[in-house]
Amino acid sequence: MISLRDVHKRFRGRMAVEGLTLEVPRGEVFGLLGHNGAGKSTTIGMMLGQVWPTSGEVKLCGHDVTAHRARALRKVGAIFEAPAFYDYLSGWRNLQILSHYSAPTSDARISEVIEWVGLRGREHSNVKTYSHGMRARLAIAQALLPEPELLILDEPGSGLDPEGIAEMRQTIIRLHREIGLTILLSSHLLSEVEHLCSRIAVLNRGRKVFDGRIAEARLASDRVLLRTSDFNTAVELLRVRGIISESKEGQYIVLTDGRSIADATRALVECGVAVDGIWREEQTLEDFYLNLVKSKAA
């Protein structure tokens, strides 16, 4: 659904995105993570044909965005951080205006989308009277108007209160389950990404430093929890055999490169040390992200 191949973007001598390759298959909820200035918004801008890549290829729904922007964006909806509308016009008029940049849209379709996002009754009020939450719903409505197959969300929870964030999360889940949309979600809210996405990519200073399933990220910890009757003896045995490099907090071991949990278990059993349990520590996405960024910075 989304395909980026060796994409570079340079702004006045500063490399904003460097050699980015990304594949988002149909039906996936994909998270794009990174600190401010990591290149997330630039990447989304290139996907939508708002920012021209310096080199590389950006394809949406099988069409090259640079060469065939109109075809590539025909079935794409987008929501940005702090969605902007014509505040002096009604929600309905805003939807009419924005929808006509895609394709002729019937009043019935606008009405259907308003119903879906729960703005019924307020659609004819001026947008300047809308709360943050209502603006977010209007943003979803405008993105749904062209009956998209792909939805690109750039920091959709930004500026929302906890209730608004929860509502946005539920809406994204509904969009995926009920309409079957492929969703690309860029967010600072790691817990949101963890709840919603099946796969993530992490950008750091314009470069992709991780691309994989959330489950892989959780298991990417180097710490292994070891439950045994004599932890110190077990650690000594494993260290002598070169299976671990260190131990931590009286219950964790760190495997040396190339060694697996199976190697450690086998060694302990062979030496007669009873193993009650041994498994790789699952870390939160936040721990994973912070460790990753820290290690890249180092």
Place this chain on the structure above:
Amino acid sequence: MFFSQLKNELWKLAGKKRTYIGFGVFVAAQVAMLIMFKRSRWESDFERLLGGNGYLASEYISALTVGIIMIIPQLSLLLPLYVTLIGGDLVAKEAEDGTLRMILSRPISRMRLLAVKWLAGAIFTTALVIMLGIIAVAFARVVFPWKGLFVFFDQPGIRTFSLFQADEGLRLYALSQIFVTVNAVTMLSLALMFSCFNMKPATATILALSCLFASTVVEHIPFFERYQNWFITHHLASWIWIFQKPTPWPQIMQSEVILAAIIATAFLVGAIVFQMRDIKS
């Protein structure tokens, strides 16, 4: 689709309060000028000017004459201001507000978007000129009788002293508004061109106005009199030549072609810049 998009651009323009500032100021300025005409010694000075040239002044102190006297300063000072204000907003304000990013996440080409915006701006500008032309004569008619038209204009390169019967005067007055519309669209196109660069809407307006003012200033420096054809404001004044006897049509048409070329160039430069720009939040 194009007409739906054009209609929506007009909705956007019509929904903004600042769109109406120009209309409001024109009405206020004309009311103020009419009061000045009645309260000042304008009529006696005017009678002396015409009488000194052997004409019967009472036949030309009319709604048409007062109307044209009122619109000349407004076309020189107020029209550029309000037209460039709208033109400067067309792209830059949307970029500043973030709505341009919303629009450009949709499958519309930048060229088409700019064409729709330019056309909406040109329609607004035409409405402004028509309104200005109609209310100038209509307001003057409330106070002055319907008689002949006297046009007196004296600037370097443009000297007009002409008298017309009411019917002929009205016909020429209406015709002149077509050329005033071309002037206004030229100013709008200049502001739109600057609006396509990465700058604030006010900066685009100020740059367009600066071009016009700089042209006016340099044009009036005696040394540059021989280069008048190079100045945009020289051609913007061509609408007044309609009232010369005989009408210098070749000169007028030359200016109109030059203005049309300026409009096309401004649009093209704006379109190239807009097409190449990265649109970011």
